[in-house]
Amino acid sequence: MQIIPHIPVLYREVLEMFCDIDSGIIIDCTMGYGGHSSMILEANPHIKLIAIDQDQTAIDFSTQRLEKFKDRVVIKKGRFSSVIKDILKEHDIKNIRGILADIGVSSLQLDQKDRGFSFSSDNLDMRMDKDALLCAQSVVNEYSLHELERVLLEYGELRNYKKIASFIVQNRPFYSAKELGDALKHLMPTGKKIHPSTLLMQAIRIEVNNELGELESLLDTIEEAKFPNAKIAIISFHSLEDRIVKNRFGKWRDSCICSDEAMRCTCGNNHSYGKILTKKPIIAKDDELRDNPRSRSAKMRVFKMDNNNE
Template sequence: MANKTKGSSVQETPHIPVLYREVVDAFAPCEKGIIIDCTMGYGGHSSLLLDNKPSLSLIGIDQDPTAIAFSSQRLAPYGARVEIRQGRFSEVAAEAMTEKGDNICGILADIGVSSLQLDQRERGFSYESDTLDMRMNPNAQLSASEVVNEYSQGALETILREYGEVTNARKVAETIVQRRPFASAKELSQAIFHLMPKGKKIHPSTLVMQAIRIEVNDELGELTRLLDAIEASVIKKLRVAIITFHSLEDRIVKNRFNKWSKNCICPDDAMRCTCGNNHSIGKVITKKPLTAQEDELRANSRSRSAKLRIFEIRRD
């Protein structure tokens, strides 16, 4: 896979964006129009796309005011080619697709917590943080503190099992309830550390923190609403590239892309097709998700679990 990106843009960004070569190649067919970067963060993917395609413009979205402030400066040299909007990406992307219509040629979403948020220990995303927050939007009402200290044991167990795939979710939830209140992510991590499976590459508390973060930010709901908005749009030609970091997100994207590619939507037990056999809105570009190449894995540990799936919408 050829790397057509400018090395300077990668270096100027505080963290190299994951799957940067694959993202640029994903939008290679986009020769003109607007790409929506749903999760702008540090602006790494945005700047690479703008460098690689001088004829394209970009709408960058983030709900984090710190990201907005940083990327407003980072992307300022691109002038009128960039428009930055603040808000939840499912809502803002839907508005942009309605406004811009067929001028939108691509949508990129890098799902999950950003390096920017992980780097700020006071945001409470790290298991070593001295706070218990985890809000991607610092002004949102629900924080990790409310989830950990106020949710019932049953609700915590459900979150840990469904969002973190924690195998001993009941025991972990019981321990949290017995030992709360917690004032920091570090304190919570230490309290449950002995219950977590050892010997894996990730920190034993990672899955618990992941589950709480997903609940706080409604991450799976937000991803689903973005896919709903794309499906409901009337844009005729559109490249959709979504990066996920765990199996729950990847499953949602895979299933939706497969749905979009099917002509027949009759029940599996139907004797014959009665739906018209014309429901496909495009094709899956990546039969299997793209993952990081060896040199990226060595340079950026965050890329280890990143998966990129691409779909091409073509409506008649």
């Protein structure tokens, strides 16, 4: 019997967003432990679900967890930005009714210290796909000073990124997340409720897994395909991801794409892809925050594609 290790974030809100989908296909771009996937399949008994993950450990676990749904679920391995393109070749786009993406590191990866995601990990890996070439140890020990500064500024938004990058270069090599975090503790921001090394590890992890590039690529694919019948729900965990989603949804909503300097509309004013269903991002309720502290950073935004936009 499997031990289910956690409840997925914003699970009630995800189910509510997809509750009116009574047929077709829902794509879970970030399957992980299969929490969202299993709940969606239970709540929507007439839909089929395609689940994607690049982590073989997650696939092995969720294949067993979702086995009871038999022919209603298909699991695919790979980065969701590329796998979703293959799905479009295999299925009628009108049958795809929902797309869910829970962006970022999963609880499965955080809980396994040998994966190098945890602050107390004895190694420095952080690869979501164990077969990927780039790992955190390579970023920390092999990147130039300039490259490290870019990673820490763009992905960690650390004000003293130059000092941190310089310290790393002068004191490397580092071989564990714990060793790196302890060595840099004096340079980390204080006074926040998060672990002092959160932004540092976040920056390295995003670089290793090209997380923002993956998100942008997914949104590009959705924008190109338009998915005339679909709801797009994306859960993010930090401001960089949320900003990307917010800006893209805003672009999809706007009917006029003329520049702000234009005296009058010349674009035809018919470019809207649909409507934003969440004026503000959905966040976890108090009881979920109490039961699952990792949900405190989760924000979900949802967009509904226009049925007539084909």
